[in-house]
Amino acid sequence: MTLDKKTFKKELRQRLSENYAMEIEDASEQELFYTLGTLIKAQYAEAWGNTWRRYISKQQKQVYYFSIEFLPGRMLKSNLLNLGMLAMVREALAELNIDLDKIADVEKDMALGNGGLGRLASCFMDSIASCNLPGNGNGIRYDYGLFKQRFVDGYQVELPDEWLKGGNIWEIRRESKAVDVRVGGHVYLAEVSKGHFKPVYENARVLRAVPYDTGMVGYDNDVVNTLRLWSVEIPASEEDKYQSIHGRRELEDLTAVLYPDDSNEQGRLTRLTQEYFFVSAGIQSIIRHYKKQYKKPIAQLSEYVSIHINDTHPALCVPEMMRILMDEEDLSWEQAWDITVKIMSYTNHTIMAEALEKWSIDLMKRTVPRMYQIIEEIDRRYVETIKALHPYELVERTRIIREGQVHMAHLSIIGSHSTNGVAKLHSDLLKAVVLHDFYVIYPDRFNNKTNGVAQRRWSQIVNRPMSKVLDETIGKTWRKNPDDLKLLMNYQADDKVLTKLAEAKKANKQALADYVLSATGIAISSEAIFDVQIKRLHAYKRQLLNLLHIIKLYQDIKENPQIERQKRVFIFGAKAAPSYHYAKVIIKCINEAAHLINNDPAIHDQLKIVFLENYNVTLAEKIIPAADVSEQISLASKEASGTSNMKLMLNGAITLATLDGANVEIRDAVGDENIYIFGLTEQEVYQYYQNQDYSARQLYEENPIIHRVLNAFIDGTIPNIEYEGREIFDSLIQYNDEYFLLRDFDSYVEAQQQIDHAYADQSFWQKMSLINIANAGRFSSDETVRRYAEDIWKVDPIRLPVDEEG
Structure with missing residues (x-):
């Protein structure tokens, strides 16, 4: 239901009275912002639930966009615009002698990204919803994000960006959707029946991943998708292991900042753990949702799920999907690999080879041992598969594990069905120079999707x-x-x-x-x-x-x-x-x-x-x-x-x-x-x-x-x-x-x-x-995501029934 000015003013007064026991004339801009935020969220709550139910009832294939960065900016005006309420609310507030722009200034930017990568992901979230496409974001709920920049004597100084200090009006904590993520320790395979092995975890650290969902409101179409961000907590079963302040701080730091300083060993450890944390939590959540709501055999997963790897930070999606399909769903390697490659797609965001992410074998073994085991087997099978088709030197250059490092771009390309660049020149250079070896091996997997903006x-x-x-x-x-x-x-x-x-x-x-x-x-x-x-x-x-x-x-x-x-x-x-x-x-x-x-x-x-x-x-x-x-x-x-x-x-x-x-x-x-x-x-x-x-x-x-x-x-x-x-x-x-x-x-x-x-x-x-x-x-990012949806993800826009359109 779209509010008219009279109803909007009445609602605003009522909510302000309920939340703060005060009249509009006495309210501060901060109190008005939070009251307005709850009112807007209530306006799209029904559409949010209906969107979710529609995807399930129509058995709609959904895309999950994994990105370590999202940079949505302030959401007040964006949500009002997409709901068709911006002009009305501006006028209504002006009649109450309230300036919407001043209220909007209360909102803090979500500190969930750094630059173009995160802003692109947020543009895509807006456009996916606005184009009636079934799509969700998956990332990390950083406590401080990157940093707040100040200049002192001309030098950059980094301060904590406490964007969550006053809370985030747009998010909903989903405690019931939390999952456990295991990192560290030692993993070995034990035979549970003839020829069938299961991993055994020793001394692994268990992290509780709690999701916070934010509605992604489509433009003028009653579609509200979900951006799910994960925050780390101590599992109840592990409370006794975190008695010291230092231990608790170390765990909480996992989702504290974007891009921990990787110039030292501890920073690299935190960063790799961070990457696995949101990947594992996200994929566990997807599988659980599929099994509960779609009730289809796990072998059909690729018909209903598409996962997009935005740059190499979520590259562990590939081995994590393999882990769940093999270790928890009892599929064979061949079945799991076929499903994984069909589900995964990858966007490369860099031309510079030195910027392609790599991790040392030792760090990966210590941090995500089961992931390393699976990557090692992916690498072995990859070599076995193509060594008879291509020269030895080409095979060696394209291996995932080489020169003591795990190459995450190689993992992303080998473990997915699509690799795209983000501008025509960029895609041409990937094929001709940067990833030429892979283009020789997988020419059909490479394509271009020029970026767009909301x-x-x-x-x-x-x-x-x-x-x-x-x-x-x-x-x-x-x-x-x-x-x-x-x-x-x-x-x-x-x-x-x-x-x-x-x-x-x-x-x-x-x-x-x-x-x-x-x-x-x-x-x-x-x-x-x-x-x-x-x-x-x-x-x-x-x-x-x-x-x-x-x-x-x-x-x-x-x-x-x-x-x-x-x-x-x-x-x-x-x-x-x-x-x-x-x-x-x-x-x-x-x-x-x-x-x-x-x-x-x-x-x-x-x-x-x-x-x-x-x-x-x-x-x-x-x-x-x-x-x-x-x-x-x-x-x-x-x-x-x-x-x-x-x-x-x-x-x-x-x-x-x-x-x-x-x-x-x-x-x-x-x-x-x-x-x-x-x-x-x-x-x-x-x-x-x-x-x-x-x-x-x-x-x-x-x-x-x-x-x-x-x-x-x-x-x-x-x-x-x-x-x-x-x-x-x-x-x-x-x-x-x-x-x-x-x-x-x-x-x-x-x-x-x-x-x-x-x-x-x-x-x-x-x-x-x-x-x-x-x-x-x-x-326009609308056009860009349509191309992704048609060419890569194979997801269709949801068609509203006639009665819903009415």
Whole structure:
């Protein structure tokens, strides 16, 4: 039942009275938020139950999306939008002198992810539900997530992100669905009958996995799927083993933080245990649900269940499924393996071989001994199966266990029926380079699924001014069907529409400028070009190249202050992994350059740097609608896809990019004249690798601009970076510039100059912006998950009966 304003106000008052014994006029924003949250949850509770029952009654095949990260952001407005209540609630609250935006600010971002991987998983959860697809998420309920980033003297400092301190209004604890997970100890096989063996566990540690379920509300369709997150607890039978505070703390730390520091042995132990914990809990839960609700033979499991391995962190899904099918369901190896491969599918998210996850044999034996036994047998049988078909060297290179390590990507590929990349270029490179050996063996298993984003959130929720213009110009069908954004192409020569879009962008820029002033004390002009780079801080993403260009601009302005140029504000948002020293050095250098430039009276407001701390979904929602330029400048062949590029494009930013990841497909969508491409191609990068003839020192010595820019890091131009500046300089010159920043520098500068020139012609710029918005529909995650569902998971949308539709 959809509430009208009158009923909504009555419900709100009643719940506030019941929960807090107070009137609306006396309630704080926090009390209003929690009351509103319970009201919204009640609105979709019936649909949540009906969805679950419908899947069972229709014997619907379901997909379970396993990901170590989910990054949903705040859910209040998203749930209201998908329920069709957002406009009504905003108006109703305004009539009560309550600002919905202020209430929404009470909600903390769920600290369940880091960057693109987690945000993609959450976009998929939204789209799976919105496309009527039967799908569920499976992950970890982190107490603190990654970390809360603060800058102290320009350095990144990591603080606990206590996002659960006030509770989580959207989750439901399911104590009755808890399962036990065994880790550590020793496992051996004992014969229980002739030729039939069962594992015997000695001194294993038992962990209690308790699920917390969150409803994933579909857009305007009465579908509510489930995101299940697991939290660790001490089993009642094990209480006596955890008498000490240290022992309890060690157990509780298992689900405390995302990505425990794996630079030491204890961190690696925690991380591997963490991965097995949520995999085992999830698969046990799936099997139990199947047996209880579907009541089908276990041999038919693959007809009703699909499991997706999002990157290699859940790769233990393969041996865990084998364990349950063999050890608990008494299937033969051959039966279990056939079912497992049919059920499992895998998405690869990286091109860099060094980023593919590996674990030492010793650590795996100590942490998950039964998993290692099964992996060892998978590896042995794999070799036996293909050694007669392929050369010895190829077989050895593709083994799961080699050189003392267990290769999780190899396990994921061998143990599944599908391996996909996340952009056309990425998938091509997997087949041609990174996973070429596997492509030779399993050509039919490889496919591409270009990433997408939940466009409802990244337009309708975060950019109301633009959404209003779109409604007035092309109608409202785009809100349901993102492809209808193409209708905007009919208005690329309409000055009135271009002006309206420009005014919407200006409003967003002013809102961000106001936020920056309040958060940092830095005053920025909404007249300037807002040049945005928001993503994880990593050397291959080349925030440093951005900084080199900024330093060049600073030096140019100091040398020739009278030259006419566009005002620029460079906006960064990025966290560096706590153990990633070089990335933290780059953060320090950006912050010190910002301090220098922002406080140089000779610069006035021609150039500013804003590095906003603690980048997360909510901060992205403030930055993206205000962006003029989208920096997608990774070295070609390194970025798998990118998704910030899609969100920024949707909001009318012009992409400045290398031909990397999904940038290639964005160029194809908007045309060469509506994107700024620079730098080496992936073929040229691989040519350098092959010829080994790149010389950063030669560029430094022969190019006076590069020479001057790099010297700024070591000659005192940028203060307070004596050690960090030298490290940056040496990484580029002594260690030969691993990511070819200096090779791409001139091309990057030229592209930036073209942007400068184009921005001066606002009519031309707004036309480019419109074309980007109009062509963003193809990057909707709705379309992406439909392709997964049809090609990989083989799950069908649930069809509502006529009486339910009525």
